[in-house]
Amino acid sequence: xxxxxxxxxxxxxxxxxxxxxxxxxxxxxxxxxxxxxxxxxxxxxxxxxxxxxxxxxxxxxxxxxxxxxxxxxxxxxxxxxxxxxxxxxxxxxxxxxxxxxxxxxxxxxxxxxxxxxxxxxxxxxxxxxxxxxxxxxxxxxxxxxxxxxxxxxxxxxxxxxxxxxxxxxxxxxxxxxxxxxxxxxxxxxxxxxxxxxxxxxxxxxxxxxxxxxxxxxxxxxxxxxxxxxxxxxxxxxxxxxxxxxxxxxxxxxxxxxxxxxxxxxxxxxxxxxxxxxxxxxxxxxxxxxxxxxxxxxxxxxxxxxxxxxxxxxxxxxxxxxxxxxxxxxxxxxxxxxxxxxxxxxxxxxxxxxxxxxxxxxxxxxxxxxxxxxxxxxxxxxxxxxxxxxxxxxxxxxxxxxxxxxxxxxxxxxxxxxxxxxxxxxxxxxxxxxxxxxxxxxxxxxxxxxxxxxxxxxxxxxxxxxxxxxxxxxxxxxxxx
Ligand code: UN1
Numbered sequence: 001x002x003x004x005x006x007x008x009x010x011x012x013x014x015x016x017x018x019x020x021x022x023x024x025x026x027x028x029x030x031x032x033x034x035x036x037x038x039x040x041x042x043x044x045x046x047x048x049x050x051x052x053x054x055x056x057x058x059x060x061x062x063x064x065x066x067x068x069x070x071x072x073x074x075x076x077x078x079x080x081x082x083x084x085x086x087x088x089x090x091x092x093x094x095x096x097x098x099x100x101x102x103x104x105x106x107x108x109x110x111x112x113x114x115x116x117x118x119x120x121x122x123x124x125x126x127x128x129x130x131x132x133x134x135x136x137x138x139x140x141x142x143x144x145x146x147x148x149x150x151x152x153x154x155x156x157x158x159x160x161x162x163x164x165x166x167x168x169x170x171x172x173x174x175x176x177x178x179x180x181x182x183x184x185x186x187x188x189x190x191x192x193x194x195x196x197x198x199x200x201x202x203x204x205x206x207x208x209x210x211x212x213x214x215x216x217x218x219x220x221x222x223x224x225x226x227x228x229x230x231x232x233x234x235x236x237x238x239x240x241x242x243x244x245x246x247x248x249x250x251x252x253x254x255x256x257x258x259x260x261x262x263x264x265x266x267x268x269x270x271x272x273x274x275x276x277x278x279x280x281x282x283x284x285x286x287x288x289x290x291x292x293x294x295x296x297x298x299x300x301x302x303x304x305x306x307x308x309x310x311x312x313x314x315x316x317x318x319x320x321x322x323x324x325x326x327x328x329x330x331x332x333x334x335x336x337x338x339x340x341x342x343x344x345x346x347x348x349x350x351x352x353x354x355x356x357x358x359x360x361x362x363x364x365x366x367x368x369x370x371x372x373x374x375x376x377x378x379x380x381x382x383x384x385x386x387x388x389x390x391x392x393x394x395x396x397x398x399x400x401x402x403x404x405x406x407x408x409x410x411x412x413x414x415x416x417x418x419x420x421x422x423x424x425x426x427x428x429x430x431x432x433x434x435x436x437x438x439x440x441x442x443x444x445x446x447x448x449x450x451x452x453x454x455x456x457x458x459x460x461x462x463x464x465x466x467x468x469x470x471x472x473x474x475x476x477x478x479x480x
Contacts, residue, residue, distance in 0.1 A: 005036025005180050005204060007043060008187050011048035011197025016043055018205055022332030023180055026093040026323040027313045033091045034181035041184045044172070044212045047201035051170040051219040057123050059140050061167045061196070066099040067117030071161055072193035074110035075184075077103055077154075084154070084185050091181050092153050092358070093323045094277045095185030096315045100210045105443075106186065107157035109460075112443040113162035116462070119467070121167075132477045138469040139245065141222030147210040147234070150325050151280045153179035154186050157449035159443065160223045161186070161200065164321035170405040172201045173217065174210040176226075178325055214238065214245070221245065223459075223467065225282070228380070228452060235455050246456035246467045250380040250446060251408035253438040254287040254401040256393060256423075259294045261413035263334040264379070265303040267437070270386070273411060273437030275364045278324050279384040282453070283409045283431070283439040284379060288388040289397045295390040299347065299366070302386070306364045312356055324383055330360040331381030336376065343370035347388075372403060380406070394419055398426050408449035409438040430454060 005021065006013045018038035025031040039047070058066070077084065085100025092099070125134040144164045147159045157175060164171050175183035187202045196283050202211055207230065214234050216224040224234050225248040238245035255273060257266045273285030290298045314322030324330050334352055347366040354361050364384040369377045376387045391397045401410055409431040412423050430449040431441070441447040445465035448454045457467040 001296045002032040002036040003181050004032050005184060007039050007204060008202040009043060009246060017435060021177055021180060021204060023089045023091050026325055028357055035410060036446045039203035039209055041212060044203055044209055047172045047203050048216045048218050050198035051172050051201050054172045057196060058170050058199045063242040065119040066166055069113040069193045069195055070110045070166060073189040076189045076192060077107040086315055088153060088182050091179050092150060093314055093325060095319060095322055098277060099298060102152060102155045106154040109158040109443040110162050113166040117166040122316035131479060132475060135474040135476055137472050137474060138465065139472055140470060141470050142169060143215040143218055144169045144171050145171040145219040145222040146171055148175050149226045150176035151176045151277065153182035154224050157183065157186055159460050167465065167468040170199045172213050174203050175211055177205060180204045242336040247454060248459065249448065249453050250406055251282045251453050252287060252380050252404045253283060253285055253409040254289055255285045255438060256397045256401055257290045257298050258414040259291040259315060260415045263297060266413035267298060267305060267436040271302055271305045273439055274386040275321055275384045278321055278440065280324060280382055280468045281439050285411065285438045287377060288386055289391055289400050290388060292390045292392055298390060302366055303347055306366060309364055311361050311363065313401055321364055321384065324362055327360055330362055331380055332386060334364050334380045336367055337385055339391040340376050341371055341374040344374050344376060385402055398423060402428050407451035408453035409440045411436065
């Protein structure tokens with residue numbers, strides 16, 4: 001039986017009045033995971049109005065009470081981690097173990113921001129005038145519109161909603177329409193933990209609802225993770241309205257393997273970086289830059305790993321790679337691989353689109369690229385496709401890694417400290433991994449890219465405050 005989908009508006013769970021939405025299992029697309037009616041424009045309006053009406057009450061709620069609600073929601077997610085993790089796997093397609101890990105990660109994020117609610121939130125400055133102090137205090141921004149992607153259906157929402165709530169904002173949230181069940185699980189955990197009515201509102205439906213939320217004059221700020229195309233249109237709308245927006249967009253992340261690296265470990269990390277979650281992470285490794293002396297060894301190692309991978313149902317033990325999210329995603333990944341230019345060689349065998357129970361599978365694929373203008377080298381594919389090229393030395397590797405409009409994450413595999421320090425200064429990315437894969441983001445440290453990969457302040461860690469609060473500078477003259 002599919003789960004029943006509902007909207008959350010002003011504390012009330014109810015069916016929407018818009019068109020029916022079904023989320024399906026990408027490993028078995030005939031299987032409906034959840035279904036229910038989506039939100040209409042009028043319901044978005046009600047959700048925004050409710051969030052605006054709840055803003056003063058929530059802002060004035062003592063910070064430890066706000067934190068306690070997040071902590072209770074975290075505990076509930078931990079209790080349900082196995083069940084929700086398998087549901088996540090059925091709705092999104094990543095391995096069940098990864099789904100369970102993601103639910104636990106969401107709980108960890110909620111706990112981090114639960115504690116963050118208790119921390120001091122201002123600064124005291126000396127004044128050039130006698131008898132005066134200057135206080136900079138932090139305040140909630142107001143109503144935050146949250147628009148989240150399919151690929152981390154609970155962790156990314158948690159890392160936007162938890163700081164929003166912790167710092168005293170109210171939220172209207174539009175999750176990706178292919179993963180509504182996990183959105184409902186997170187919203188329920190928060191309302192069951194005692195979140196007052198209207199503080200979090202969930203509207204499910206088409207992308208236009210996200211745009212409507214972001215555009216709404218009562219929405220004070222917006223946070224988005226997803227495609228560069230959608231992100232740019234939201235950024236443009238917010239720019240026109242002088243409204244703050246935080247956007248995490250695409251990536252074309254490089255792994256650089258130098259000849260002095262621990263090669264077996266580097267191969268493991270490149271494979272994990274490229275193919276975990278079927279490459280559907282904005283932090284996925286999609287370019288491999290390998291020093292020519294060790295290139296054959298590294299390429300052979302990766303190819304052997306790919307050839308031994310088991311594709312199949314992500315909830316079955318022994319599966320290494322699950323499906324991609326939709327039929328369209330599968331087709332566009334295949335089109336990108338097939339459109340590769342003349343200088344590009346396919347290094348892996350087997351059907352690109354294996355027919356496993358008619359699920360949306362794409363076989364992990366390795367291609368060697370000799371022309372850095374090949375779209376496989378320049379464009380984000382968001383699937384299990386890794387492009388490799390050989391370079392003679394470190395400087396060429398760093399130059400090539402930087403030669404991308406994106407700047408999210410990079411992994412450098414080396415045992416040379418001097419090279420590491422040089423790379424730390426030269427690589428134009430928001431996240432740099434030395435001897436570990438490009439993916440991953442701990443909740444207590446900043447996450448986000450540079451260049452076309454991001455817009456606005458960073459997410460997570462204490463850096464999240466910079467987006468979810470506004471500063472007020474108070475000149476405090478104690479004239480007597
Ligand atoms: C991770 O690599 O664990 O959408 C996090 C994404 C990123 C988050 C990646 N915003 O893939």
